[in-house]
Amino acid sequence: MALFAFVNDVLIAADEASLGISDLSIQRGYGVFDFFKTLGGVPVYPDEHLDRFFFSASRMRLAVGKSRDELKEMIGVLMKRNEIADSGIRLTLTGGYSEDGYSLARANLVISQHPLTAPITAEPNRSIRLMTYPHMRQLPEVKTIDYLMAIWLQPQLREKDADDVLYHSNGVITECPRSNFFLVTDRGVLVTPGSGVLKGITRMKVLELVKGKLANEEREVRIGELHGAKEAFITSTTKHVLPVTAIDGLRVGDGNIGPVARWVSGELYKLAAPEGAASGRF
Amino acid sequence: MALFAFVNDVLIAADEASLGISDLSIQRGYGVFDFFKTLGGVPVYPDEHLDRFFFSASRMRLAVGKSRDELKEMIGVLMKRNEIADSGIRLTLTGGYSEDGYSLARANLVISQHPLTAPITAEPNRSIRLMTYPHMRQLPEVKTIDYLMAIWLQPQLREKDADDVLYHSNGVITECPRSNFFLVTDRGVLVTPGSGVLKGITRMKVLELVKGKLANEEREVRIGELHGAKEAFITSTTKHVLPVTAIDGLRVGDGNIGPVARWVSGELYKLAAPEGAASGRF
Numbered sequence: 001m002a003l004f005a006f007v008n009d010v011l012i013a014a015d016e017a018s019l020g021i022s023d024l025s026i027q028r029g030y031g032v033f034d035f036f037k038t039l040g041g042v043p044v045y046p047d048e049h050l051d052r053f054f055f056s057a058s059r060m061r062l063a064v065g066k067s068r069d070e071l072k073e074m075i076g077v078l079m080k081r082n083e084i085a086d087s088g089i090r091l092t093l094t095g096g097y098s099e100d101g102y103s104l105a106r107a108n109l110v111i112s113q114h115p116l117t118a119p120i121t122a123e124p125n126r127s128i129r130l131m132t133y134p135h136m137r138q139l140p141e142v143k144t145i146d147y148l149m150a151i152w153l154q155p156q157l158r159e160k161d162a163d164d165v166l167y168h169s170n171g172v173i174t175e176c177p178r179s180n181f182f183l184v185t186d187r188g189v190l191v192t193p194g195s196g197v198l199k200g201i202t203r204m205k206v207l208e209l210v211k212g213k214l215a216n217e218e219r220e221v222r223i224g225e226l227h228g229a230k231e232a233f234i235t236s237t238t239k240h241v242l243p244v245t246a247i248d249g250l251r252v253g254d255g256n257i258g259p260v261a262r263w264v265s266g267e268l269y270k271l272a273a274p275e276g277a278a279s280g281r282f
Numbered sequence: 283m284a285l286f287a288f289v290n291d292v293l294i295a296a297d298e299a300s301l302g303i304s305d306l307s308i309q310r311g312y313g314v315f316d317f318f319k320t321l322g323g324v325p326v327y328p329d330e331h332l333d334r335f336f337f338s339a340s341r342m343r344l345a346v347g348k349s350r351d352e353l354k355e356m357i358g359v360l361m362k363r364n365e366i367a368d369s370g371i372r373l374t375l376t377g378g379y380s381e382d383g384y385s386l387a388r389a390n391l392v393i394s395q396h397p398l399t400a401p402i403t404a405e406p407n408r409s410i411r412l413m414t415y416p417h418m419r420q421l422p423e424v425k426t427i428d429y430l431m432a433i434w435l436q437p438q439l440r441e442k443d444a445d446d447v448l449y450h451s452n453g454v455i456t457e458c459p460r461s462n463f464f465l466v467t468d469r470g471v472l473v474t475p476g477s478g479v480l481k482g483i484t485r486m487k488v489l490e491l492v493k494g495k496l497a498n499e500e501r502e503v504r505i506g507e508l509h510g511a512k513e514a515f516i517t518s519t520t521k522h523v524l525p526v527t528a529i530d531g532l533r534v535g536d537g538n539i540g541p542v543a544r545w546v547s548g549e550l551y552k553l554a555a556p557e558g559a560a561s562g563r564f
Contacts, residue, residue: 005303018300019308021287021392026301026376028429029311060434090383092308095433100399101372104433110303117382138417138430146430147310148420151377151386152342 004081005112006074011081019108024095028102031094031145032056036201037116037237037272041085044237044272046072048201053091056143062093062107071111078113086116088238092145120240122269124257128234129246130176131162132223136169140196150177164234166247169196173221179236181244182206183221183229184253184260191225194218202235202268209267214260226250231258240272241265286363287394288356293363301390306377310384313376313427314338318483319398319519319554323367326519326554328354330483335373338425344375344389353393360395368398370520374427402522404551406539410516411528412458413444414505418451422478432459446516448529451478455503461518463526464488465503465511466535466542473507476500484517484550491549496542508532513540522554523547 005014024030034053037044050068057064066074075089090112096105133156135149153165166181167174174196175181180203182192190210192203194217210216226232230253232244241264243257287296306312316335319326332350339346348356357371372394378387415438417431435447448463449456456478457463462485464474472492474485476499492498508514512535514526523546525539 007303014304015302017303019303020297021289021299021301021374021394022296023308024433025308025311026305026313026374026392027427028433029307029313029427030430030433031308031311061437092303094308101396102429102433103436110308112303114383135420138420139434144430145309145311146428147384148312148426148428151306151310151312151384152421154385155343 003084003113004078005110006078008109011077014112017110017112019094019110020097022097022101023108024098024104025092025145027098028095029146029148030060030104031092032060032062032143033090033092033145034143035088035090035237037120038079038085038087038089039120039273041079043075043089045201045205046075048204052143052201053093057093057107059139059142060144061104062095064093065107065109074111078111082113084113084115086119088114088116090114094145116238118238120269120272122266124241124243124261124265127243127245127257128163129161130164130166130244130248131157131160132166132168132173132226132248134169135167136174136196137167137198140174140198143198147177161249168223171223172196173223173226176234179234179239179242181221182233182235183225184231184258185225186228186230188215188230190214190216190260191221192218193221195220200236202237202240205268205271206235206241206264209271210264226252229253231260233261233264241268285366285395286360287392288360289392290390293359296394299392299394301376301392302379304379304383305390306380306386307374307427309380310377311428311430312342312386313374314342314344314425315372315374315427316425317370317372317519319402320361320367320369320371321402321555323361325357325371327483327487328357330486334425334483335375339375339389341421341424342426343386344377346375347389347391356393360393364395366395366397368401370396370398372396398520400520402551402554404548406523406525406543406547409525409527409539410445411443412446412448412526412530413439413442414448414450414530416451417449418456418478419449419480422456422480425480429459443531450505453505454478455505455508458516461516461521461524463503464515464517465507466513466540467507468510468512470497470512472496472498472542473503474498474500475503477502482518484519484522487550487553488517488523488546491553492546508534511535513542515543515546523550
C-alpha cells in the first residue's frame, strides 16, 4: 500500500516526497518534529503533541506557518487517505531553503504517517537493558531532529548487550534518546528527572495518573541511585511503558518486570485506548 | 545561470536536486560534509579535504560508496558543467533512506557547487568581533552537519553586536562554529587549541607555514588568556584569515588588525592562489 505524505501544502506519495538539498535539515541538521500515535484510527493526545510542536518550533525560531486547526485538518486528510488504524504521525519542521546554507529561511513542513511497528498493550510484554553514556542533548527541552549521538552509539549498544542508551551528565541521569526514564526507589517512590530532558507526553500522563495514588518526585536523579532502585522503566509514545531490567549489566531490583511498571502500563493503556479519555477524534 | 549538482550518480539542476523525506539528515540530523574552494577554476587542497571527508564518513559509520578518484572525476564533471572559477564545492554524505527512521541505511551523497560570496585576498580587508558561548560540538573532530547551536545563536549575536561565536567548555576555548581560532600571546607566541576542535585544513596550513618562522603552540587555551592577547584571528576555507578585534565587547590587543594576521594571510594567499603550491588541478 502506497502511503501519502504532506510536503508543505502538497499531498504526495510518501516515496516521492522530498526536500531540496538546500534545506537546512540536510545542510545543517536544523529542524524540530513531533510524533503522536493513532489507535483504532483515533489520534492519542493530539493537542498535547501539537502544543509541544508549536513550542519546539518557537524555541528554534521557526514559524509553523499553519494554525493548530489547519494542522488538524491536514492530519485528517492524511489519515483518511492512508487508512492506517494504528499508526504514528510525524510532523517535521525544518530550517527551510537557505540562500547561504546557514541563515534560517521559510520553514518546510512535512507530515508523514507510518504503521506502528509494535502494538501498544496493557501488559508490558518485554523488557530492556540500558547502557549509560555521558551526554546531554543540545536544548534538551526542545524536540529537535538532533539524534547524532544516539544513532552513532548503536554499534556500542550491541557490543555491550544493551537495547538502549541512558544519558547522564556530571553524574546526573537525564533521559534515553527517544524516551523518558523513571525509577522506583527502595522506599517505593516513583522518581523521574525533572530537568535537562524532553518532557514527553507519556511522561506527563504517567505523572498525572499517579498523582494521589503513588508517592512520586520530579527531581535530580543521581547515577548512584540506579543500583538501589526496585524498578525502572522508560516511557514514550511508541514504547508506552517499557520495563528496564538491567543497567550497565547490573540487574535492576530482582531483574523482573515490577508491579509499578505493570500498574502504570495498564492504567495508561486504559486512557490511550480508542474509547479512553485520550481520544482526540477531530 | 542554473547550477548543477550530483545526487548520488545523477547530475541534476541544483534547484531540482532533492533527498527523500526518509533520509536520516531530515529525520535525525545525521550526516557529514566537507567543503573546499576553487580559485581560478583550480581546487585548493582537494586531497586534504577528501582525506577529511573520508575520515568523517568513517567515524560516522557511513560508506562513501566512491573511491577518491571517482569523487575527483565527479567533481571535475560538476566544475566543467557549472563553470564557476571561484567557488565552494560541498560534499555531503547523509545517513540514507532509513526503513525505520533511525537505523543507518545506504548513505546518500550530494555534491554541489556555489559561487564564493567573498573574494579571498592576500591582505585582510575586514575584521570581526566574537561572543564567547559555552558549548562543545558533538564529536568535534568530525565534520558533521550538526550546526543546531550555531544557527540558534544567530539572534544573540546580533543583540550582542558580535559577528560570530567562540565556543568554550569548562573555561577552555575550542573553536568557532565554522572556523578555527588563533591568538598571539603577549610574548608573541601563536597559539591554537589542540583538541576538542575540528582540525581545519586552513588551520593545518597555517601551522605548517609558521613552522620554524614563528613560535607556535597547539595546546589548551584558557578563556582567561583572551584578554592578554596581542592579536587574534580565525581561519577557514572561505574566511581565509580573518582578524578578531574584539571578544565579548573587549578589545583584543590595540583593537586593530595585527602584523601576525597580516603576514599569515599573505603567506597563505600565495599558497592558495591558482599558481600556488596548493594547486590541486586534476
